[in-house]
Structures are given as structure tokens and as C-alpha cells.
Amino acid sequence: MDIKKNDIFTVQITDTGTEGEGIGKIAGFTLFVKDAVIGDTVQVKVMKAKKNYAYAKLEKVLVPSPFRVEPPCAFHRQCGGCQLQSLSYEKQLEFKQNKIRNNLVRIGGFEPEKIDACMEPIIGMEDPWHYRNKAQFPFGYDKEGNVVTGFYAGRTHTIIPNTDCALGVKENKEILEIILAYMKKYAVSAYEETTGKGLVRHVLIRKGFASGQIMVCLILNGKKLPEEQWLAEELWKIPGMTSVSVNVNTERTNVIMGKKVRVLKGEEKIEDAIGDVVFRISPLSFYQVNPVQTRKLYGQALEYAGLTGEETVWDLYCGIGTISLFLAQKAKKVYGVEIVPEAIADAKENAVRNGITNAEFYVGKAEEVLPQMYEEEGVYADVIVVDPPRKGCDEKCLETMVRMRPERIVYVSCDSATLARDLRYLGEMGYEIGKWRGCDMFPGTGHVESVIMMRNCGLKGK
Numbered sequence: 113m114d115i116k117k118n119d120i121f122t123v124q125i126t127d128t129g130t131e132g133e134g135i136g137k138i139a140g141f142t143l144f145v146k147d148a149v150i151g152d153t154v155q156v157k158v159m160k161a162k163k164n165y166a167y168a169k170l171e172k173v174l175v176p177s178p179f180r181v182e183p184p185c186a187f188h189r190q191c192g193g194c195q196l197q198s199l200s201y202e203k204q205l206e207f208k209q210n211k212i213r214n215n216l217v218r219i220g221g222f223e224p225e226k227i228d229a230c231m232e233p234i235i236g237m238e239d240p241w242h243y244r245n246k247a248q249f250p251f252g253y254d255k256e257g258n259v260v261t262g263f264y265a266g267r268t269h270t271i272i273p274n275t276d277c278a279l280g281v282k283e284n285k286e287i288l289e290i291i292l293a294y295m296k297k298y299a300v301s302a303y304e305e306t307t308g309k310g311l312v313r314h315v316l317i318r319k320g321f322a323s324g325q326i327m328v329c330l331i332l333n334g335k336k337l338p339e340e341q342w343l344a345e346e347l348w349k350i351p352g353m354t355s356v357s358v359n360v361n362t363e364r365t366n367v368i369m370g371k372k373v374r375v376l377k378g379e380e381k382i383e384d385a386i387g388d389v390v391f392r393i394s395p396l397s398f399y400q401v402n403p404v405q406t407r408k409l410y411g412q413a414l415e416y417a418g419l420t421g422e423e424t425v426w427d428l429y430c431g432i433g434t435i436s437l438f439l440a441q442k443a444k445k446v447y448g449v450e451i452v453p454e455a456i457a458d459a460k461e462n463a464v465r466n467g468i469t470n471a472e473f474y475v476g477k478a479e480e481v482l483p484q485m486y487e488e489e490g491v492y493a494d495v496i497v498v499d500p501p502r503k504g505c506d507e508k509c510l511e512t513m514v515r516m517r518p519e520r521i522v523y524v525s526c527d528s529a530t531l532a533r534d535l536r537y538l539g540e541m542g543y544e545i546g547k548w549r550g551c552d553m554f555p556g557t558g559h560v561e562s563v564i565m566m567r568n569c570g571l572k573g574k
Contacts, residue, residue, distance in 0.1 A: 132195035151177025192266020240555030320384030433459030504530030
């Protein structure tokens with residue numbers, strides 16, 4: 113069938129793609145339709161045609177799916193951040209569990225029967241809204257030249273003005289409106305990517321759900337704001353405000369944060385807790401954005417680790433020690449490794465803050481520190497926990513893990529495709545999946561976290 117750009121079709125959506133887009137077929141030709149929901153009958157317009165498939169724009173919902181719901185956010189289609197907002201939450205969870213399962217089968221090469229036998233139900237949320245404790249808002253201009261903030265439209269750097277995201281905390285709106293009013297009052301410019309000029313690039317807002325403490329950090333294309341203390345005092349009127357700071361980033365880059373933070377009022381860090389462990393978090397710290405689900409995810413990782421109090425545990429890609437300190441409550445000894453020096457400084461501080469003395473932290477790449485400690489220091493592991501970035505584990509790191517032969521490897525993942533690739537290697541090296549489970553850290557979006565326990569099949573370390 114010859115399908116061209118701008119062709120109009122009526123199509124029934126029969127499946128969901130990996131990013132949450134609807135999938136339909138016309139005479140065997142596959143159409144990927146953003147914002148369409150499985151079960152919809154829709155009118156679509158082809159935007160890009162390939163040999164055997166095409167990307168199409170949703171023009172009109174002709175017959176709505178029984179799983180279609182009314183999104184609470186008026187901007188969800190423009191923004192693109194919440195790919196699944198029109199899909200019922202129960203169906204979102206089903207999609208995410210299947211996404212992990214299918215990757216384990218297709219990419220990991222595991223038998224479907226085996227995957228189904230060791231699968232546990234995905235962990236969902238009771239209230240899947242306003243769950244994000246962190247948000248970063250870019251500043252720019254609208255067509256009339258007014259300063260605006262919100263989110264980038266999907267696959268662009270065009271800002272959709274929105275101060276009240278349905279995923280963020282309620283304080284975001286008040287904070288953003290204060291900053292916008294300040295910028296208008298004192299004629300403060302917004303950054304323009306095309307010219308590299310303008311002062312205010314982004315604002316980072318964080319809230320500790322357990323503590324109620326709030327942090328605001330403005331990222332500047334310069335060192336100082338005009339009348340910055342006026343702004344700090346206005347923000348300080350918001351209940352819970354604990355930290356107001358600026359971060360300097362004068363580089364022509366898509367990286368949001370620079371390295372230098374200067375406090376305008378209050379503390380540089382705020383506190384939050386996951387379970388009984390209290391963490392101090394700086395503007396530069398990595399910290400899971402959904403604290404309600406983080407506690408459930410880490411609790412599941414701790415259960416899969418099967419600790420009795422006698423184990424030595426390695427936590428690779430440990431960040432500020434969130435999982436490490438959770439594990440240390442049940443382990444004999446925990447070693448954490450992270451490449452970011454500031455994160456390790458935070459991890460050490462967090463250990464002291466919680467009176468945890470059986471955790472040590474090392475700065476470096478996991479694929480370098482782990483082999484060195486194993487080969488030169490003779491340090492071994494009963495359990496290894498990994499929580500790598502989206503690209504998964506480094507090959508050398510996986511090789512050393514296999515040589516150390518821990519009884520269990522607990523893999524926490526934010527990308528089930530790279531997870532499946534890494535588990536395939538571990539499976540070939542003598543490990544088998546004991547249990548696995550999804551955890552919905554990002555309701556409304558196509559992303560899902562997972563936690564897997566791999567068992568040693570009886571082979572010993574070399």
C-alpha cells in the first residue's frame with residue numbers, strides 16, 4: 113500500500129507502543145499515533161511515511177476506547193511529558209508490566225513461561241497525581257515578547273506556558289508566579305538559546321514530602337540577579353521555604369545546572385526521609401522524584417536482597433546513598449560507589465546524619481572501583497545491588513560482578529530494554545531470574561521502574 117505524508121485515514125488502535133503511542137494497521141501497514149489509546153477508532157493524518165510504517169497525528173477520536181479517560185491537564189498533548197494521561201490508570205499499569213515482560217522475553221531471551229512464573233504484580237499508586245518532588249522549569253518568551261515559563265513542547269524547545277503541572281506539587285504555581293512577577297517588575301531578561309543572551313534560564317523546585325521543606329534554585333546565565341534579596345524575601349513567605357539559591361551556568365549547552373551554587377536565603381540543602389532514613393539534598397543531588405513509590409521500590413529491593421545481617425553488600429551507582437543506607441539497616445557491611453564526588457560527599461553526610469557506621473562510599477566509575485577492590489583488596493560480595501542510569505551497566509562492571517559470584521544480584525532499572533540486555537549476559541554467565549516486579553514511579557508517562565533478583569546457580573567466584 114502506498115502511504116504518503118498528509119494522507120488521512122480512519123484506523124482502529126489495537127496496541128500500544130513502547131512510549132505509550134497508539135498502534136493501528138491499514139492493510140498490514142503499521143501506523144504509530146501519539147495520543148491515541150488502545151481501543152480507540154480515530155481519524156489520523158500521516159506526518160512521516162517509511163517503507164512499512166508511518167507516524168501519524170491524531171486528528172479526531174471517532175469512537176472513544178472504553179479505556180479512554182478525560183485528562184486533568186489541558187496541555188498534555190502539546191507538552192508531551194505525559195504520554196498516557198488519556199489512558200485509565202489500571203490500563204497504564206497493565207501496559208507498563210507488559211513492557212517490562214516483553215523486553216525480558218524479546219531482548220533478554222528468557223522463556224515467557226519462566227518470566228510469567230517469577231513475575232509479581234506491578235506496584236501502582238493510590239493517587240497517581242502531584243507525585244513529583246522535583247521540577248525544572250525553563251524560562252523564555254512568547255510571540256508577544258512576554259516572559260513565560262512552563263515545559264517544552266514534545267521534541268522541541270518551544271515553551272508551553274503552564275505554571276500548574278498536574279504531576280508537580282501545589283507550591284510550584286505560587287513560586288513560578290512570584291518569579292514571573294519579579295522578572296516583570298525589575299525587567300529581568302529570560303535566556304534565549306538562539307542568541308545565548310538573557311539571564312534567567314531555569315528554576316529548580318524541590319519539596320521534601322516527609323519534611324515539608326521547599327528549595328528554589330534559579331539557574332542563571334550570569335552571576336547575580338538584580339534585587340535578588342527582594343525575590344528571596346518574597347519566596348520566603350511561602351510556608352516550608354527552606355532554601356533559596358542561584359546556580360551559575362554560562363555555557364551554551366543543553367545541560368541545565370552549572371557547578372556553582374550561591375545561597376540567597378536559608379540553607380543550601382533541604383531534608384527528606386525515605387522510611388526511617390533521613391537525607392540532605394542539595395540542588396545538584398540526584399534524588400528519586402517520587403518519594404511515595406521510592407519507599408516501595410527500595411523496600412522491594414531490600415526484600416529481594418534477602419539480608420540476614422551477615423552479608424557484605426555492594427551498591428553500584430549509589431548516588432547520595434539512598435539504597436545503600438536502606439540496605440545498611442539489615443546488612444553487615446555496605447560499600448557504595450558513585451562517579452559524582454558531590455553525591456558521595458552527600459552519601460557520607462547522610463550516613464553520619466542517620467548514625468549508620470557500616471557503610472563506606474567510594475568516588476569513581478563502578479566499572480573501575482569494583483575490579484580494583486576485588487582484585488587488589490580482596491573485597492567480595494554476598495549481594496550486589498545496581499541502580500544504573502538509563503544506558504544500563506558497563507560491560508566491565510558486569511564482568512567483575514560475575515567473577516565475584518555473589519549469591520544474589522538485585523538490579524533496579526529505569527529502562528527495561530537495557531535491563532533485559534544486561535540480564536541476558538548475567539543469564540549466560542550462570543545466573544537465573546528469581547523474581548521481578550515493576551514499580552510505577554511515573555504515572556501518566558510511558559516510563560516504568562523495575563526491580564529484579566538474579567540468583568547464583570551454584571557457580572563459585574574465580
